[in-house]
Amino acid sequence: MSFLRSSLPYRGREFGLQLLHRIATQGVRSASLLLAICLNSTAQSAEPARAPNVVIIFADDLGYGDLGCYGHPTVRTPNLDKMAAEGMKFTSFYSAAEVCTPSRAALLTGRLPLRTGMCSDTQRVLFPDSVGGLQTTEVTLAKALKAKGYATACVGKWHLGHRPEYLPTRHGFDSYFGIPYSNDMDRVPTKGPKGRAATFDPKSEYWNVPLVRGDKVVERPADQNTLTKRYTEEGVKFIRENKSKPFFLYLAHTMVHVPLFASKDFAGKSPRGIYGDAVEEVDWSAGEVLRALREEKLDANTLVFFTSDNGPWLQFGEHGGSAGPLRDGKGSTWEGGMREPGIAWWPGTVPAGVTTQEMASTMDLYVTAVRLAGGAVPDDRPIDGHDITPLLTGKGKSPRDTMYFYRGTKLFAVRHGPWKAHFITQPAYGKDGPTEHDPPLLYHLGRDPGEKTDVARDNPEVVKRLKEIAATHRAGMKPGELQLEKRVPEKK
Numbered sequence: 112m113s114f115l116r117s118s119l120p121y122r123g124r125e126f127g128l129q130l131l132h133r134i135a136t137q138g139v140r141s142a143s144l145l146l147a148i149c150l151n152s153t154a155q156s157a158e159p160a161r162a163p164n165v166v167i168i169f170a171d172d173l174g175y176g177d178l179g180c181y182g183h184p185t186v187r188t189p190n191l192d193k194m195a196a197e198g199m200k201f202t203s204f205y206s207a208a209e210v211c212t213p214s215r216a217a218l219l220t221g222r223l224p225l226r227t228g229m230c231s232d233t234q235r236v237l238f239p240d241s242v243g244g245l246q247t248t249e250v251t252l253a254k255a256l257k258a259k260g261y262a263t264a265c266v267g268k269w270h271l272g273h274r275p276e277y278l279p280t281r282h283g284f285d286s287y288f289g290i291p292y293s294n295d296m297d298r299v300p301t302k303g304p305k306g307r308a309a310t311f312d313p314k315s316e317y318w319n320v321p322l323v324r325g326d327k328v329v330e331r332p333a334d335q336n337t338l339t340k341r342y343t344e345e346g347v348k349f350i351r352e353n354k355s356k357p358f359f360l361y362l363a364h365t366m367v368h369v370p371l372f373a374s375k376d377f378a379g380k381s382p383r384g385i386y387g388d389a390v391e392e393v394d395w396s397a398g399e400v401l402r403a404l405r406e407e408k409l410d411a412n413t414l415v416f417f418t419s420d421n422g423p424w425l426q427f428g429e430h431g432g433s434a435g436p437l438r439d440g441k442g443s444t445w446e447g448g449m450r451e452p453g454i455a456w457w458p459g460t461v462p463a464g465v466t467t468q469e470m471a472s473t474m475d476l477y478v479t480a481v482r483l484a485g486g487a488v489p490d491d492r493p494i495d496g497h498d499i500t501p502l503l504t505g506k507g508k509s510p511r512d513t514m515y516f517y518r519g520t521k522l523f524a525v526r527h528g529p530w531k532a533h534f535i536t537q538p539a540y541g542k543d544g545p546t547e548h549d550p551p552l553l554y555h556l557g558r559d560p561g562e563k564t565d566v567a568r569d570n571p572e573v574v575k576r577l578k579e580i581a582a583t584h585r586a587g588m589k590p591g592e593l594q595l596e597k598r599v600p601e602k603k
């Protein structure tokens with residue numbers, strides 16, 4: 112039986128069960144005949160299996176509580192809700208950092224941001240005057256998949272270095288269309304209201320953000336109203352044009368990062384206001400991607416994963432999202448800063464309608480996708496991701512039992528199983544500095560997902576164990592050359 116389970120393809124398994132039944136009821140000779148038919152049929156259909164396509168849809172600053180299928184009462188997300196109903200919804204899925212640049216570096220390398228140098232204690236992300244970026248010695252997911260013959264496209268926000276040497280086309284992507292950093296950068300001081308007021312009634316011309324195709328600026332300022340729409344058209348076009356070979360689409364939305372924009376079909380439509388408009392357009396976009404995959408008959412051979420780079424930007428009031436029951440948001444190492452909606456979809460392979468509480472991370476998508484493609488995960492450097500294929504296919508658990516929460520270069524917290532210890536805490540934004548905790552603050556995320564009740568005093572053994580895990584991790588960490596601190600010197 113175990114032989115049949117492990118060696119026959121899906122359709123063959125049905126034959127296997129028939130075979131056992133026939134041995135039991137009609138004897139070995141009759142069963143042999145069926146076995147011969149089965150093997151012949153398998154041989155005839157034995158075309159080399161095509162590696163699955165991979166689509167990662169990466170929202171920006173979307174909170175854990177911002178989708179209908181994650182309990183939001185007024186944001187309408189029928190496409191993502193359907194995607195979750197047809198696939199797997201994660202309730203313990205983590206980005207690797209609490210802000211954009213380090214989070215994106217980790218998704219695309221499977222490595223903690225400190226290893227790639229894509230973090231800093233003084234510059235949280237890359238800015239238009241930054242001169243650093245993701246080093247081309249890193250093996251991005253695009254590079255690893257391209258080595259296996261994949262067509263690769265990056266559509267949307269990059270934020271891993273906007274100088275030519277760091278653009279997506281230098282990192283394994285065949286094509287790039289999007290904005291190279293955040294949509295609230297490059298503020299034009301002479302246009303619109305001063306300060307944050309510009310964000311609350313945004314117009315594209317208030318920010319001189321470039322829209323890039325390949326390595327050329329094709330529009331500046333980018334018309335942000337139509338970015339989600341145009342990204343979607345670009346992504347769908349890429350899918351249709353590459354249907355005959357394996358492909359990797361990295362669709363990294365600019366939304367729902369402030370300033371918020373939506374095209375005319377969505378603007379002013381959501382009960383949740385402009386934030387809801389932007390989320391609902393991202394939802395529409397996901398629906399268009401899945402529709403294209405179905406129309407091209409690629410749905411049974413494509414893994415689509417939807418998630419976000421970090422939690423909601425709560426400092427922007429109604430323009431920021433919601434972390435639902437989780438504490439705090441973007442910029443913070445509390446759960447709301449890094450725990451994200453996570454939806455996996457692959458009809459026939461990812462079981463439908465499953466909600467999992469297993470722990471997983473964006474870094475795991477790297478290892479999982481490379482392995483599914485039959486590629487090699489680099490063995491000359493530490494990789495922090497795990498292969499979650501057994502979890503995705505409903506055959507096993509997640510190999511991840513530990514998550515590290517960094518802010519810049521410092522390890523602020525560690526989760527191991529249901530326990531999370533905070534060694535350092537700091538408000539997401541503002542002038543208040545870090546507070547060290549010894550003993551650390553301890554929360555049980557099963558009983559207390561909102562991190563409200565510190566139970567360190569009652570659990571000294573757990574505290575000791577998490578301190579050991581943190582110490583071992585710190586001792587083994589070799590930081591990369593820090594990239595975010597390299598900026599154009601100020602003119603005197």
Ligand code: MG
Nearest residue numbers: 171172211420
């Ligand atoms: Mg972000």
